[in-house]
Amino acid sequence: TLARSFEEMMHDLQQLEQMRRDFVSNVSHEVQSPLTSISGYALALKQVNLADNERSRYLDIIIAEADRMSKMSDSLLKLSLLESQSQQLRLFTFSLDEQIRRVIVAIQPQWSARNIRFELNLTAVRLMADHDQLNQVWTNIIGNSIKFSKDGGVINISIKQDIKNVTVRVSDTGIGISLEDQKRIFERFFKADRSHSRKYEGSGMGLAIVKQIVSLHQGDIRVESVPGRGTTVIVTLPITTPAE
Incomplete structure (x- = not known):
């Protein structure tokens, strides 16, 4: 009515x-x-x-x-x-597994000094997407995993592909995120666990940007976490992002 x-x-x-x-x-x-x-x-x-x-x-x-x-x-x-959406996605085909490896190398100073190591299970995948935008996605997600990991921790990154989509999982053994905070983790300015906000400095904007980039690629992002045991971020993207 x-x-x-x-x-x-x-x-x-x-x-x-x-x-x-x-x-x-x-x-x-x-x-x-x-x-x-x-x-x-x-x-x-x-x-x-x-x-x-x-x-x-x-x-x-x-x-x-x-x-x-x-x-x-x-x-x-x-x-x-x-x-x-005033920025058009610049789509071209590239190697997703190679991109993730390059991001890990680029941010080596963040993890090597703290003896954090990576376990990689990266299937070779060719993806049509915006290379620069996705580079920011992996830099932010992996950077967060490093930031919230304990010294000597392990970060697992895997890529799996089906007929239409590719799924990237980034798992750490860090401090984890409460169930209540998981609901708000992609909001602008939101910072989980404010008691640690000075120790884990940031603008609270990173994951909001990541969420928006993934959405523009018609993909999906979600978080699974257990406080005190670690967090897994799961990103699913179409192998070919439809051009607008």
């Missing part, structure tokens, strides 16, 4: 308005934190009798916080472009 359609429309509008408010609130909160640090340490630098080593440490913190704001800004722009 017309009345029900109107109620549904009003409900959708209320949801959109709530999402807008949450987004503005989150942006404000995420920007305020590094700004407060920058302001505080900049004021401290004005002290005349500050030791050189302290001055250098304060400058390093200011640089790091400014870099964090820059990355956050880049992530927001990237996500808005993906959501508006």
